[in-house]
Amino acid sequence: MALSKDEELFAEGDDTEYFYQVVSGAIRSYKLLKDGRRQIDAFHLSGDIFGLEVGAEHRFSAEALGNASVIAYRRSRLTALIQDDPAFRDKIMSSTLRNLERAQEHMLLLGRKTAQEKLATFLLDLAHRICGEDEQLDLPMQRSDIADHLGLTIETVSRTLTQFARSGLIRLQPASRSIGLCNRSALQGLNH
Amino acid sequence: MALSKDEELFAEGDDTEYFYQVVSGAIRSYKLLKDGRRQIDAFHLSGDIFGLEVGAEHRFSAEALGNASVIAYRRSRLTALIQDDPAFRDKIMSSTLRNLERAQEHMLLLGRKTAQEKLATFLLDLAHRICGEDEQLDLPMQRSDIADHLGLTIETVSRTLTQFARSGLIRLQPASRSIGLCNRSALQGLNH
DNA sequence: CGCCGTTTTGAGCCTAGTCAATGTACGTGG
DNA sequence: CCACGTACATTGACTAGGCTCAAAACGGCG
Numbered sequence: 406m407a408l409s410k411d412e413e414l415f416a417e418g419d420d421t422e423y424f425y426q427v428v429s430g431a432i433r434s435y436k437l438l439k440d441g442r443r444q445i446d447a448f449h450l451s452g453d454i455f456g457l458e459v460g461a462e463h464r465f466s467a468e469a470l471g472n473a474s475v476i477a478y479r480r481s482r483l484t485a486l487i488q489d490d491p492a493f494r495d496k497i498m499s500s501t502l503r504n505l506e507r508a509q510e511h512m513l514l515l516g517r518k519t520a521q522e523k524l525a526t527f528l529l530d531l532a533h534r535i536c537g538e539d540e541q542l543d544l545p546m547q548r549s550d551i552a553d554h555l556g557l558t559i560e561t562v563s564r565t566l567t568q569f570a571r572s573g574l575i576r577l578q579p580a581s582r583s584i585g586l587c588n589r590s591a592l593q594g595l596n597h
Numbered sequence: 598m599a600l601s602k603d604e605e606l607f608a609e610g611d612d613t614e615y616f617y618q619v620v621s622g623a624i625r626s627y628k629l630l631k632d633g634r635r636q637i638d639a640f641h642l643s644g645d646i647f648g649l650e651v652g653a654e655h656r657f658s659a660e661a662l663g664n665a666s667v668i669a670y671r672r673s674r675l676t677a678l679i680q681d682d683p684a685f686r687d688k689i690m691s692s693t694l695r696n697l698e699r700a701q702e703h704m705l706l707l708g709r710k711t712a713q714e715k716l717a718t719f720l721l722d723l724a725h726r727i728c729g730e731d732e733q734l735d736l737p738m739q740r741s742d743i744a745d746h747l748g749l750t751i752e753t754v755s756r757t758l759t760q761f762a763r764s765g766l767i768r769l770q771p772a773s774r775s776i777g778l779c780n781r782s783a784l785q786g787l788n789h
Numbered sequence: 790c791g792c793c794g795t796t797t798t799g800a801g802c803c804t805a806g807t808c809a810a811t812g813t814a815c816g817t818g819g
Numbered sequence: 820c821c822a823c824g825t826a827c828a829t830t831g832a833c834t835a836g837g838c839t840c841a842a843a844a845c846g847g848c849g
Contacts, residue, residue, distance in 0.1 A: 436705045438789040444705040459694045465701055487686075494679075501693055502651045508700035509657055513628045513636040515707035516748030520805065548828065556708030561805055563829055580813045580828045597630040712837065740796065753837055755797055772796045772845045 406477055408469035415456065416466040423477040424456040430473025431545040435553065436465045445554040447507060448546065450534055454500040457483075470545045515556045518597070523555040524565045525595035528575070532586055544582040598669055600661035607648065608658040615669040616648040622665025623737040627745065628657045637746040639699060640738065642726055646692040649675075662737045707748045710789070715747040716757045717787035720767070724778055736774040 408414065414425065417436060425432075427449050434455060435445040446465065449455045457480070458464060478486070487494045514523055532542045544551075548559045555562070566584075570577040574592055576585030586592070600606065606617065609628060617624075619641050626647060627637040638657065641647045649672070650656060670678070679686045706715055724734045736743075740751045747754070758776075762769040766784055768777030778784070 436701060438705070438709060440789065442709040442789075444708040446701045446704045457694065459691045459698065464698050488683075491680075498690070498693075499651045501690075501697065502649065505693065505697045505700060506651065506656050508697060508704065509628060509638045511704060512638045512700065512707055513630070515704055516636040516745075517630060517634040547826095553708075558806060559828075560807085560830085564805095567829075597632065597634075739794095750838060751796075752798085752839085756837095759797075 406475050408473045408475065410469060410471050412469045414467040414469070414475070415463050417463055419463045421456070421458045421461060421463055421480050424454065424458075424480055424483070425467075425475045425477055426454045427451050428474040428476060431470040432467050432473060432475070433470055433546065433550060433554075434465050434467045443553045444556070445550060446511070447504065448531075448550075448554065453504075454497065455504065457497070457501065470550065520555075520557055520561050520565050521568075522595050522597060523557065524551075524562065524569070525574075525592045527551065527555055528584065528586065529589065529592055529596055532589075540586050542584045542586055544584065547582070598667050600665045600667065602661060602663050604661045606659040606661070606667070607655050609655055611655045613648070613650045613653060613655055613672050616646065616650075616672055616675070617659075617667045617669055618646045619643050620666040620668060623662040624659055624665060624667070625662055625738065625742060625746075626657050626659045635745045636748070637742060638703070639696065640723075640742075640746065645696075646689065647696065649689070649693065662742065712747075712749055712753050712757050713760075714787050714789060715749065716743075716754065716761070717766075717784045719743065719747055720776065720778065721781065721784055721788055724781075732778050734776045734778055736776065739774070 408430070414432065415423075429451055432449040432453075432455065433445050434447050434449065435443050437443050447455070448470070449467075456463065456467060483497075487497065514526055518526065528542065531544070532539075535545070536542050546554075548562050551557075552559045552562045557565075566575070566577060569575045569592075572591075574588050576587050600622070606624065607615075621643055624641040624645075624647070625637050626639050626641065627635050629635050639647070640662070641659075648655065648659060675689075679689065706718055710718065720734065723736070724731075727737070728734050738746075740754050743749075744751045744754045749757075758767070758769060761767045761784075764783075766780050768779050
């Protein structure tokens with residue numbers, strides 16, 4: 406399946422017909438409160454499996470951050486796939502467990518870290534997943550996505566990034582999504 | 598295995614020799630930052646399975662809230678158990694997915710809810726799991742556990758509970774762990 | 790009765806939020 | 820080609836919800 410920017414894969418409450426694996430691009434999965442407050446629980450990148458549920462309905466929504474492509478697996482075939490293909494079963498199981506690990510790590514961030522620590526953790530984690538040891542990190546999402554992922558406001562995200570830039574922790578072009586990680590060890594210091 | 602109050606099942610970094618199912622009592626699983634800040638990611642009650650990991654090390658710690666008993670499964674036997682026993686496999690899989698669902702719900706709480714909303718959600722959820730429709734809810738944990746679960750301080754937990762009591766949402770004996778849920782619908786109103 | 794761990798309450802402060810304005814990039818059409 | 824509109828990002832001034840520090844109250848137990 407090919408997806409364009411902001412295209413919805415499924416919404417909270419939809420029947421769980423399919424689950425997905427990201428091929429290219431990035432997906433945000435999120436939950437909403439009645440009044441519109443949003444929490445993005447994860448960004449799924451190439452290789453990640455997501456959208457698998459216990460029940461008959463999706464418990465969160467998923468949208469493409471930009472152009473993206475995914476493989477859709479029929480949920481009804483899950484039992485058969487698991488039965489017949491031990492390698493696939495392991496992939497599903499370890500992927501689900503990895504999602505759980507990420508969630509636990511993220512709860513620590515949301516519940517107990519300061520804004521600075523949140524952003525340091527976020528940048529290092531994303532760099533690790535996207536650009537490895539490269540200095541240049543191109544964010545696939547906008548500030549509001551980062552804010553709703555870290556439990557902050559866009560203003561605080563922006564202010565904290567400029568503060569990092571002023572302290573020489575990162576390099577920042579104005580209004581841009583590319584960040585130069587010129588001092589990872591200092592970021593690591595903030596990332597308890 | 599029988600556990601007494603505050604007894605440690607395993608700590609972050611321990612080898613993943615076993616994973617567990619709660620038989621009686623309750624378990625807290627948590628992560629720590631270097632300076633001691635703690636985030637309790639879940640309370641596991643009777644029936645819950647936890648402590649299963651992708652890697653060779655536990656990514657969080659687990660302790661008994663009070664007297665508790667658990668079944669320990671050897672992790673090395675997991676592959677065999679999954680292979681041979683489809684029912685057990687489904688139990689593991691759906692239990693892991695349920696832990697993930699809870700984690701996602703909890704990230705929404707940690708990132709986007711106010712102190713009042715956090716406590717309303719927490720009380721209703723715990724009541725649902727512990728006492729069903731009964732009015733009387735006996736908390737298995739102390740205030741500091743609640744605080745570290747909800748991303749608050751003990752003072753805020755205490756203040757918010759007395760505030761609920763003054764508004765007639767709950768009944769509260771001083772310095773006690775038992776709470777009378779005399780107005781669930783009002784709590785539900787706070788629980789977006 | 791006195792000690793200790795836990796909970797509650799109070800006063801003041803600070804981090805992050807709110808509201809508002811400005812700046813920047815980019816696409817569209819005259 | 821440039822003026823304009825729109826979406827996104829940045830910055831500023833002020834506010835407030837929850838935190839910190841401190842003290843008092845409560846309950847259980849030796």
